[in-house]
Amino acid sequence: MTDLFLAITWNADPVMLDFGFLKIHYYSVCWIIAFVLGWYIMKNILETDKQDVKILDPLFLYAFIGVIVGARLGELFYNIDHYQNMPISDALIQIFLPVHPNPNSSAIFGLLQGYEFSGFRGLASHGAALGFLLSAFLFNRKYLKKNLFWLLDRVALTVPLGGAAIRVGNFINSEIVGTESNLPWAVKFERLISEYGDADVARHPSQLYEAICYVIIFFILWRIYKKTNRKYQQGYLFGLFFTLLWSVRFFVEFFKENQGDEFVAQSLNIGLNNGQILSIPFILLGIYVMMTSKNRTYQD
Template sequence: MIPLYINWSHDGSLLELGFYELRIYSILFGLGFVFGFLLLQRHFREDLLPEEKLEKLFVFVIIGTVIGARLGHCLFYEFDYYYNNPLEIFLPVRFAPEFEVTGFQGLASHGGAIGILVAVFIYSWKNKINTYWVLDKLALVVPLACGFIRLGNLFNSEMIGHPTTVPWAFVFRRIDSIPRHPGQLYEAVAYFSIFIFMNLYSKKVKKESGYLFGLFLVLACSARFFLEFFKIDQVGFESDLVLNMGQILSLPFIIAGIILMKKRGGVIMMV
């Protein structure tokens, strides 16, 4: 019997106006922030914190995410190119071989994570809010946003997997005609599952502030580390590495998460 592979040819565009293109990736990226904001409203109300502080937090988080993700891609994945073309880091254009308006192509999730951490530290210091508390609350919503982003990668036919013959293989027609693991979909399912688990777990066991964030780091980055084995390298130099860049960058976060869980693992209250 001939396997019924999934033919995927979506170009990722939702609306094309000539001078402007609205992409599904952008919509899903934005939805991650919208749903995160709505979900965190309840936590801020429960702790009697004004919504104004939540609004400020999301301004910090959005800025930290975009700047961190952009710098992370440029530094971790294409350092040589952007070292010679530094203006393209901050401008949505490409100057060589000819001038072209490209938008900001290239965002790295690990860079985004670092950007969020920096933003949260600054926000907590300025607003005199416990940093661990803020990180724990973000840990309950960030996996949902990560899942949306990976769905966006699927619509863009990027971060594709290795060739395979599994029945659920995708043929990314905009890339080639080879059945491949849908690496983006694997990650999306993993992050959505982590989102559900984190929220259920947080209602059952109350740990010291910081524990949930450590747990999130371990779960999310372990999933990323494992699932990278199903995906092709994003840039050429990774073929010379034992582990690819995504796996290398995940290891420090996993270690940090384990340390944080160990230090903040005291049970406050059982529900």
């Protein structure tokens, strides 16, 4: 580590454990932590609301599939050029399986020659949000049969801490890095991939900015849920969650390097990047749902 007032040097290996054909990345572990935290928070909520905790297992499955599939498809907004010229079979493998091309890798369980198990890489939060909304709708229709906002209000409390864990994983990976900075806490990411520029440049730790904001959002939502009657306004917590989370994402983007191809931003050319443009509809949706929640008040 260099002098704290000059910059902090970050050189962490993103691989936590390496078994040859199997590599366990810190980023993958952070995703596991996100789901585990969500499971325990949701269990507490269901017990508080006197709901059957048996729905947790199918809810977890629906959420996992919706988030992962949505996040991988959402990654196309950032890396469309990477996939568009490859055979469909290779594109599907890379999008939906937790493997990564490696010509020197042996077959995995006799299959996928030239790939190594690496966990999912490239998970877009906007796609994850849409994927979960769809999976929540399907889960609610089959199991809960309540107003969908009842479920979304409660799941909203489980997301911020998970999001914080994932951003810590991004920091460990030296990815989604910030723009150049001379602040005392600026970081030099020595393992920075070349597309972001010089690894010797001190940058905003934008991943940690988001992580800290997400923790704050969790405590705001948790206090409102525990200490007020807002949870009886169906959609209020979900709307507030969307408004706060995507507003944080929008403003932190000013301190980030652009990600991937940025083809949405380039197409619109309005001075915002992909992350900001894709966040605006979510912010507006959150405001609308929160402001109309008084029309959906109920009592236990």
